Amino acid sequence: MKKNEPIExxxxxxxITTHTGQSVSDxxxxxxxxxxxxxxxxxxxxxxxxISASDILGISVEGISSDERSMDAYLDHQFSVEGLxxxxxxxxxxxxxxxxxAEVLSDGSVHAVPIVGEDDELVGLVTSTDxxxxxxxxx
Amino acid sequence: MQPKxxxxxxxxxxxxxxxxxxxxxxxxxxxxxxxxxxxxHVPIVEKMRPIGIVSTRDLMRLSQENGGEKVxxxxxxxxxxxxxxxxxxxxxxxxxxxxxxxxxxxYGDIHALLVLDxxxxxxxxxxNHDLLNYLLN
Numbered sequence: 001m002k003k004n005e006p007i008e009x010x011x012x013x014x015x016i017t018t019h020t021g022q023s024v025s026d027x028x029x030x031x032x033x034x035x036x037x038x039x040x041x042x043x044x045x046x047x048x049x050x051i052s053a054s055d056i057l058g059i060s061v062e063g064i065s066s067d068e069r070s071m072d073a074y075l076d077h078q079f080s081v082e083g084l085x086x087x088x089x090x091x092x093x094x095x096x097x098x099x100x101x102a103e104v105l106s107d108g109s110v111h112a113v114p115i116v117g118e119d120d121e122l123v124g125l126v127t128s129t130d131x132x133x134x135x136x137x138x139x
Numbered sequence: 140m141q142p143k144x145x146x147x148x149x150x151x152x153x154x155x156x157x158x159x160x161x162x163x164x165x166x167x168x169x170x171x172x173x174x175x176x177x178x179x180h181v182p183i184v185e186k187m188r189p190i191g192i193v194s195t196r197d198l199m200r201l202s203q204e205n206g207g208e209k210v211x212x213x214x215x216x217x218x219x220x221x222x223x224x225x226x227x228x229x230x231x232x233x234x235x236x237x238x239x240x241x242x243x244x245x246y247g248d249i250h251a252l253l254v255l256d257x258x259x260x261x262x263x264x265x266x267n268h269d270l271l272n273y274l275l276n
Contacts, residue, residue: 032200054174106271129250
């Protein structure tokens, strides 16, 4: 059964990451430039959080009605990467299987699951598109 | 030789209940819709016919382009869906094979396809999540 193959077959390595020293407007620019929906937050190599495009969009909509500030100034004044990121993460170990990733992604609440090593270091991300490509080729 | 999947139509896997907006709707209301619904796309329709789509990415780009502007100058408040939507639509037909949608999403930089009926009206949307569940079942 191919779904029991290792997650490493489908994961995306070389993921663009951010860190708590970066400003929220910098993270917003990453989303705008690359079009992805998630950015892992790392401390060194260790995964400590995840920021989604929806997180940034949610605070930006408040910025529309703020006055006398540019959007970026508003974001950076009111928010930080550390305050915004999700810390309760659903991750999978590097040794998990494609079936385990499918179980996490199929409920629709997340579109990407970070894959971590033994010391919580970020190894990569598995997205729903990665899984669709893999499953498509099974037939 | 692997067994081939049965012929399944897009209508059988798509999401039919789609929140839409009109071309004259304010940017802010569409933005709020994306945030409240936790979705990434809002089709813009005229009667039932899709004429554009606004995605999370469009809004990220918009706020980037206007990053240096004073919000109070009305840069955002005065904009309508028509000004920010993408008119370049990625569509499929309700009776197309689901394989068509899988191929388009696998190869393209897209996460959702608008589904049209015989009259080119919007019948639904098919997303990564719909396709993943189909493939897993």
